[in-house]
Amino acid sequence: xxxxxxxxxxxxSGVVEVIESHSRVIMERTGGEALEIAHILDLRDFPEDPHRxxxxxxxxxxxxxxxxxxxxxxxxxxxxxxDFTVRLLKAGKAVVTSNKELVAQxxxxxxxxxxxxNTNYLFEASVGGxxxxxxxxxxxFAANNIEGIAxxxxxxxxxxxxxxxxxxxxxxxxxxxxxxxxYAEKDPTADIEGHDACRxxxxxxxxxxxxxxYPSQVATQGITDITLEDVSYVSSANGVIKLLGQIKYIDEDxxxxxxxxxxxxxxxxxxxxxxxxxxxxxxxxxVGDVCFYGRGAGKLPTASAVVADxxxxxxxxxxxxxxxxxxxxxxxVVDYREKIEMxxxxxxxxxxxxxxxxxxEVKFLSRKGQPSDEVAFITDKMTENELMEKLSGEKVLNIIxxxxx
Amino acid sequence: xxxxxxxxxxxxSGVVEVIESHSRVIMERTGGEALEIAHILDLRDFPEDPHRxxxxxxxxxxxxxxxxxxxxxxxxxxxxxxDFTVRLLKAGKAVVTSNKELVAQxxxxxxxxxxxxNTNYLFEASVGGxxxxxxxxxxxFAANNIEGIAxxxxxxxxxxxxxxxxxxxxxxxxxxxxxxxxYAEKDPTADIEGHDACRxxxxxxxxxxxxxxYPSQVATQGITDITLEDVSYVSSANGVIKLLGQIKYIDEDxxxxxxxxxxxxxxxxxxxxxxxxxxxxxxxxxVGDVCFYGRGAGKLPTASAVVADxxxxxxxxxxxxxxxxxxxxxxxVVDYREKIEMxxxxxxxxxxxxxxxxxxEVKFLSRKGQPSDEVAFITDKMTENELMEKLSGEKVLNIIxxxxx
Numbered sequence: 121x122x123x124x125x126x127x128x129x130x131x132x133s134g135v136v137e138v139i140e141s142h143s144r145v146i147m148e149r150t151g152g153e154a155l156e157i158a159h160i161l162d163l164r165d166f167p168e169d170p171h172r173x174x175x176x177x178x179x180x181x182x183x184x185x186x187x188x189x190x191x192x193x194x195x196x197x198x199x200x201x202x203d204f205t206v207r208l209l210k211a212g213k214a215v216v217t218s219n220k221e222l223v224a225q226x227x228x229x230x231x232x233x234x235x236x237x238n239t240n241y242l243f244e245a246s247v248g249g250x251x252x253x254x255x256x257x258x259x260x261f262a263a264n265n266i267e268g269i270a271x272x273x274x275x276x277x278x279x280x281x282x283x284x285x286x287x288x289x290x291x292x293x294x295x296x297x298x299x300x301x302x303y304a305e306k307d308p309t310a311d312i313e314g315h316d317a318c319r320x321x322x323x324x325x326x327x328x329x330x331x332x333x334y335p336s337q338v339a340t341q342g343i344t345d346i347t348l349e350d351v352s353y354v355s356s357a358n359g360v361i362k363l364l365g366q367i368k369y370i371d372e373d374x375x376x377x378x379x380x381x382x383x384x385x386x387x388x389x390x391x392x393x394x395x396x397x398x399x400x401x402x403x404x405x406x407v408g409d410v411c412f413y414g415r416g417a418g419k420l421p422t423a424s425a426v427v428a429d430x431x432x433x434x435x436x437x438x439x440x441x442x443x444x445x446x447x448x449x450x451x452x453v454v455d456y457r458e459k460i461e462m463x464x465x466x467x468x469x470x471x472x473x474x475x476x477x478x479x480x481e482v483k484f485l486s487r488k489g490q491p492s493d494e495v496a497f498i499t500d501k502m503t504e505n506e507l508m509e510k511l512s513g514e515k516v517l518n519i520i521x522x523x524x525x
Numbered sequence: 526x527x528x529x530x531x532x533x534x535x536x537x538s539g540v541v542e543v544i545e546s547h548s549r550v551i552m553e554r555t556g557g558e559a560l561e562i563a564h565i566l567d568l569r570d571f572p573e574d575p576h577r578x579x580x581x582x583x584x585x586x587x588x589x590x591x592x593x594x595x596x597x598x599x600x601x602x603x604x605x606x607x608d609f610t611v612r613l614l615k616a617g618k619a620v621v622t623s624n625k626e627l628v629a630q631x632x633x634x635x636x637x638x639x640x641x642x643n644t645n646y647l648f649e650a651s652v653g654g655x656x657x658x659x660x661x662x663x664x665x666f667a668a669n670n671i672e673g674i675a676x677x678x679x680x681x682x683x684x685x686x687x688x689x690x691x692x693x694x695x696x697x698x699x700x701x702x703x704x705x706x707x708y709a710e711k712d713p714t715a716d717i718e719g720h721d722a723c724r725x726x727x728x729x730x731x732x733x734x735x736x737x738x739y740p741s742q743v744a745t746q747g748i749t750d751i752t753l754e755d756v757s758y759v760s761s762a763n764g765v766i767k768l769l770g771q772i773k774y775i776d777e778d779x780x781x782x783x784x785x786x787x788x789x790x791x792x793x794x795x796x797x798x799x800x801x802x803x804x805x806x807x808x809x810x811x812v813g814d815v816c817f818y819g820r821g822a823g824k825l826p827t828a829s830a831v832v833a834d835x836x837x838x839x840x841x842x843x844x845x846x847x848x849x850x851x852x853x854x855x856x857x858v859v860d861y862r863e864k865i866e867m868x869x870x871x872x873x874x875x876x877x878x879x880x881x882x883x884x885x886e887v888k889f890l891s892r893k894g895q896p897s898d899e900v901a902f903i904t905d906k907m908t909e910n911e912l913m914e915k916l917s918g919e920k921v922l923n924i925i926x927x928x929x930x
Contacts (some may be wrong), residue, residue: 138668138811145818148735148849149667244665245590250812252665253912254659260649260657262554263543263832330553389818406543406829407655407819413794424811427668439844 121153121434126179126204127195128162128169131218131245135192136160136171150419150434155427157398158188161195179204183211189294190433192426193217202226209233209241214437216429218245218422224319228332231445240441242429244339247320248273250421251414251475253400257327259444264404266328269367270382270389270525273320275396276304276311277343281470284351285360296383303396313342314363314379321365325377325453328367332448333377339456341380350518352487353452356481357465359385362393364523376404376456382496383465383522389413390525401525409525431442457504464507468498469515478510498522526558526839527592531584531609532600533574539828541576543566547832555839560664560832563593566600584609588616593866595763595838597831598622608632613627614638614646619842621834623650623827629724633737636850645846647834652678652725653863655826656819659804660832662732664708665849670808671733674772675787676929680801680822681709682718682748682768687799689756690765696751708801718747719768719784726770729805730782730858733772737853738782744861746785752887753873755893755923762870764790767798769928773865788870788903788927794818795930814930862909868927869912872901874920883915903927 123139124169125132147154159182159296160174169175179200182188191208193215195201201222205215208234217223223246224229234241244254248271257266272278276298283294295312298304302518310316318340325333343363354361364382369375384391389411393399403409415421432441465485468475475482475495482497490496494517499507507519526546530537536726544551544560552559562588565579574580584605587593590610596613598620601604606627610620615638622628628635628651639646649659653676662671677683681703688699700717703709715721723745730738748768759766774780789796794816798804803821808814820826837846870890874882880900887902895901899922904912912924 126874142668142811145670146668147664151847203775250809251815252661255660255664258554259837260830260833262836263551263820263829264548264549265550275711387796387799392794404829406547406654406825408823408826410656410817410819412815412817413812418813420811421813424668424809425665431667432664434845442556442840503837 121155121189122158122185123155123190123354123430124159124161124182124188125192125194126161126182127193128160128164128166129194129196131420131422131426132192132194134419135194138420138423138427140325146427146431149431153434155430155434157493158185183207188213189437190216190430192215194217194426195219196221198222198225205230206233209237209239212237212239214240214433216242218426220246220316220319220323224322224335227323227326228445229448231443235440238440240433240436242441243323243433244429245422245425247323248398248400248412248414248465249402249416249418250425251398251412251416252411253324254327256412257324257402260435261402261404261407264406265369267369267405269324269328269400269401269402270364270390271320271324271365271400271525272390272393273317273365273396273400273416274311275361275398276395278306278398279303279396280312281343281346281361281363282350284346285355289346290348291344312344314340315368317365317379321367321377321379325367325375326445327443329369329375330444331446331452333453334448336378337453339378340469343381345518346381347518351521352467353467353485354383356485356487357483357498359383360391361520362390370454370459371398374452374454374464376460377453378456381520381521384525388525459503461501461503462500463501463523465496465520465522466499466511467494467517468511469493469517470495526560527563527590528560528595528597528835529564529566529587529593529817530562530597530599531566531587532598533565533569533571534599534601535824536827536831537597537599539824540599540831543825543828543832551832554836558839560835560839563590588612593618594842595619595621595835598624600624600829601626603627603630610635612637614642614644617642617644619645621647621831623831625651625721625724625728626781627692627741627916629727632728632731633852636848640845643845645838645841647837647846648728648803649828650827652728653803653805653817653819654821654823655830656803656805656817656821658817659732660704661817662729662807666807666809666812669811670774671771672774672808672810674729674733674805674807675795675928676725676729676769676770676805677767677795677798677803678722678805678821679716679768680803681804683798684708684801685717686748686751686766686768689751689753690760693753695753696749717749719745722768722770722784724773726782726784730772730780731850732848734774734780735849736851736857736860739853742782742858746784748786750923752923754892755925757874758890759788761890761892762888762903764788764798764883766794766925771928775859775864779857779859781865782858783861786925789930793796793930820885863905864908866906866908867929868906869904870901870925871904871916872899872922873916874898874922875900880883
């Protein structure tokens with residue numbers, strides 16, 4: 121079966137590599153069908169590449185080749201990936217992608233285009249890289265009401281936080297090291313400000329609860345305000361700070377979804393997720409907590425998930441996989457600050473007696489070199505709005521949510 | 526769509542409960558089809574049960590009801606479950622099961638019967654209870670050569686080992702507590718001798734590598750020889766003892782598969798799996814290590830996996846899911862003692878100098894109250910046969926494999 125790859129960057133070239141190096145298992149798993157690379161779309165020139173005769177700069181070469189049945193979109197970004205994908209799907213070609221930005225923004229439209237073309241749009245690689253999560257979420261948990269999801273969805277920030285926690289490295293130094301190791305881009309904004317995690321939250325929430333959640337609906341806070349002082353206080357409470365994407369079911373008509381640093385207590389499966397690894401914890405009412413762990417990014421892990429989707433498409437030509445993913449609504453994602461109760465970590469310039477006055481009961485934390493006018497504590501459960509009201513007028517240095525996962 | 530349940534024990538009654546309590550999500554996920562319980566097969570009487578009008582003691586009532594399209598087999602054991610399942614499948618009814626003993630012994634035959642009947646035989650619940658592993662293994666890793674699998678596959682033994690590790694409880698006391706809590710049966714042999722884990726290893730190996738592996742081919746050792754002394758020595762090396770099922774790819778024609786206690790170093794995702802939880806780690810050549818974690822047993826987790834398989838069958842009537850699972854061979858599973866190199870933990874009545882004489886280099890361990898004539902150490906990598914040769918004539922107290930997962 122002929123296939124095409126659009127975008128020959130890290131993931132796209134990985135897709136070509138995996139298809140070639142795994143031709144035997146691919147044949148076995150499609151039931152005898154080989155994946156044959158017919159075209160590679162990229163605007164750049166790769167004169168030295170062994171596939172140079174496959175390259176094209178003209179999308180029409182793929183769209184108009186009737187033999188091409190499956191296309192891997194590994195371009196990234198919304199444009200022109202969106203336009204290309206819609207046209208391919210409507211023409212009846214299956215498309216698989218690792219492009220989380222596109223799925224988060226346009227997943228519903230693209231699934232509708234796939235329906236029109238009686239073909240499949242699959243995106244296992246868009247969340248958690250090589251970690252299987254889309255299929256388990258849509259198939260294996262089918263007999264559960266999902267109560268919540270919490271995930272370490274971004275490897276770059278988890279690497280930075282791991283260095284801060286384990287090696288007492290400052291945020292700035294850890295970021296530089298991540299860049300040096302190729303884990304963070306020159307402009308690290310999408311990672312450290314939580315935008316990348318936000319996109320993955322949108323995809324998970326849309327699949328888990330069936331209504332499209334858009335990035336603009338997800339309150340998103342990155343890790344740039346986390347200091348070694350916070351890390352140290354939290355450590356004294358037997359916890360670690362992780363960047364979590366969290367989704368909570370409220371009722372049939374509403375969920376909460378947010379990305380933020382969070383205190384995770386040791387003993388949680390999420391606490392032991394170190395370095396660039398990702399993990400996604402799903403809480404179902406029948407199954408309890410299930411956790412998926414692995415490399416959330418990287419050339420071959422992500423490419424292997426893209427190729428697995430291609431294999432699935434090869435097995436399901438003209439048979440559509442149905443995701444229950446319908447229109448979202450403006451008020452579907454509620455303001456978590458108002459609705460969700462949780463404990464909070466607070467670091468402030470306050471006296472202990474003042475803290476006790478404001479909060480009936482807290483757990484005080486300590487750290488080496490703690491200044492006499494600084495306190496850190498963990499509150500009882502309350503909404504963030506209630507917390508902010510209690511703290512109004514106080515000199516607050518940092519606030520971090522405490523998770524119950 | 527009408528369905529039947531065979532066996533109204535813990536899992537079977539859980540299946541009925543999940544179907545009834547989750548009718549809304551089930552409808553959503555099948556695309557509008559409800560699962561309607563038509564018959565429940567059990568030899569016992571349940572006069573007080575609200576479903577008493579559904580009960581039958583006659584298998585023919587299910588087999589001969591043309592409206593019944595899907596049957597959950599939650600009877601356990603090989604007979605008569607095997608006979609019933611074959612007849613249902615050949616009659617074109619889909620069967621889903623949590624019966625690991627049956628799948629491990631007869632999986633291939635039953636998949637062939639399903640092929641004959643042009644229907645599906647699904648068994649997600651047979652490994653890891655509610656943890657999704659069968660689908661990820663067969664679909665999401667399709668573009669990987671699987672190099673190995675290691676799993677904590679039995680909750681009872683993991684509970685016992687956790688109590689030994691964390692509370693210094695003896696094996697006997699921990700077993701009694703497990704029985705009191707309902708985690709272990711009166712006759713705990715299948716759990717503590719590793720037979721239950723062995724069955725799951727067979728299913729995982731058969732799916733991962735495509736050839737049926739039978740329980741008799743898997744060298745199986747339980748946890749009854751593990752003492753608090755071993756736990757303590759291993760703890761001094763920053764490790765824990767877990768009962769692991771391990772599968773290793775050797776080449777196209779051979780694998781190794783064995784169940785035994787194993788030293789897992791802290792830092793591994795498997796080390797932090799406590800209590801009755803299970804975890805399965807899959808190592809793929811493209812994706813790296815991926816780990817799945819959750820409740821491996823229990824009424825509702827297991828039942829929710831059975832019902833998820835029923836939903837999948839409801840979506841795939843007359844469309845078969847293909848597992849690449851073919852005939853096994855007698856010499857396909859090699860003797861790991863001869864082929865697989867690994868480090869070993871050894872506890873013995875030997876002097877340190879004698880140990881140094883026999884092994885070029887080892888890491889000595891220590892424990893509180895260590896007798897002066899006892900040593901414990903971790904060897905370099907070697908085969909078990911090589912180890913046994915080196916230790917021949919020595920007074921060995923215990924030997925435990927050290928895993929590289």
